[in-house]
Amino acid sequence: MNRKQIQWVLAAVLAAAGALPAWAQARALPSGDVQAIYQRLLEKIKTIKIFDHHAHPGYGDDSDVDAQATPPQHLPLRERETNPELVAAVKALFDYPYSDLSEEHMRWLQERSAAAEKAGGTGYWDHILDLCGIESGVANRVAMASYLDPKRFRWVFFADSFLFPFDNKIVTGENPDEGVYIPLQEKVLHRYMQQAGISRLPDSFDAYLAFVSRILEENQKKGGIAEKFEAGYFRSLYFADPPRQAAAGVYQKFHAGGVPTPEEYKTFQDYVFRYLVTEGGRLHLPVHIHTAVGEGDYFSLRKGDVLNLENIVKDPRYLNTTFVLIHGGYPYFREVIWLASMKNVYIDSSEIETLVYPSELKNVLKFWLETYPDKITFGTDSYPYSAALGSEETYWLGVYSARDALAAALAEMVASNEVTEDKALEIARGYLHDNAVSLYPPAPR
DSSP states (O other), X not given: OOHHHHHHHHHHHHHXXXXXXXXXXXXXXXXXXXXXXXXXXXXXXXXXXXXXXXXXXXXXXXXXXXXXXXXXXOOOGXXXXXXXXXXXXXXXXXXXXOSXXXXXXXXXXXXXXXXXXXXXSSHHHHHHHHHXXXXXXXEEOSSOOTTSOTXXXXXXXEOGGGGOOSOOHHHHTSOHHHHHHHHHHHHHHHHHHHHHTOSSOXXXXXXXXXXXXXXXXXXXXXXXXXXXXXXXXXXXXXXXXXXXXHHHHHHHHHTTSOOXXXXXXXXXXXXXXXXXXXXXXXXXXXXXXXXXXXXXXTOOTTTTXXXXXXXXXXXXXXXXXXXXXXXXXXXXXXXXXXXXXXXXXXXXXXXXXXXXXXXXXXXXXXXXXXXXXXXXXXXXXXXXXXXXXXXXXXXXXXXXXXHHHHHHHHHHHHHTTSSOHHHHHHHHHIIIIIHHHTTSOOOOO
């Protein structure tokens, strides 16, 4: 192509660009009526049925709602029982007749929940989902409960316990929170061993890995749709790539007793974690990983930094494994979105809805939805935190916060000419439902 031809092509391109409609040029400052757009979008977003990608539904006395317990901690403002929003939540869910959450009035709620638990059946929790506009969702639990309808609640089971088969004295001595967590991991591993019909650890590393695979396969047959890791509570999320021989050597040395050094235990865990990731790809079990700040005052933000996982999620060997970065790496939400450039990596917004208010959640969602909107999924992180903030109230607060923040984020995008209102609603349906649903087989009928 000669110079004149190049000049002609450039002139044609510039002329075409000038002919584009005005809305196609994004602007740094909103030019439309953000408040009016927000109201229009919010009314439509409220009608979208939700798939809740991360929750721990259950009654407050059900120890299977998580593989760990909450240690003593200083709660953020919005999760305290003094949050007046919780009054709105219980009024919406239970026709609560009071205007406060005093200890005397809280007994009214506790009695209602206790009566539902005693009555049995799945109607109570199905009704909670209906009131919140949730079509169906995930139940992160050690085991499913009979009171959760399998047509509405999909099971995600825990896999961390496979990383802790040895004497864990060296692990539990690091901080007070781990003294709460690690014994519960040991308990889950013992349940898995009972499930497999064994009373002690297998004699060889190969046999141990076969045991791990067997539990994954059995849990999948029992309805499990993904394997979940809370490893950031116990250790760094950076998993090195040790050779199999090194991990096997650690297993042979300590499976019958003895306390491994931190270096030896890490070598074993790094290998087994990668094995579990590989098995997730083989079995089409997505891998869910806790990637945000956690419960307890001693949670290490440095060890739990989502960027520690970069060498895992960008490893070409794991392209067949789907990763869901639970809780969106918060407070490192700007960093986490760039991991979603990988076709097999998704982000979940759960927990952020209760940690912060909609005004901050709006900023998080806007940044994500302007980058990889097809990779963002919604979750409530429903959990029985306390009498005032139980699984039921967390469902309501998470849904309310997300719908409001989503409408505000999309309104700013529309008013800045980044997307049309129709496109904004398409993005909303993806975030609240479609993006997550596409990752799993259909629920049983």
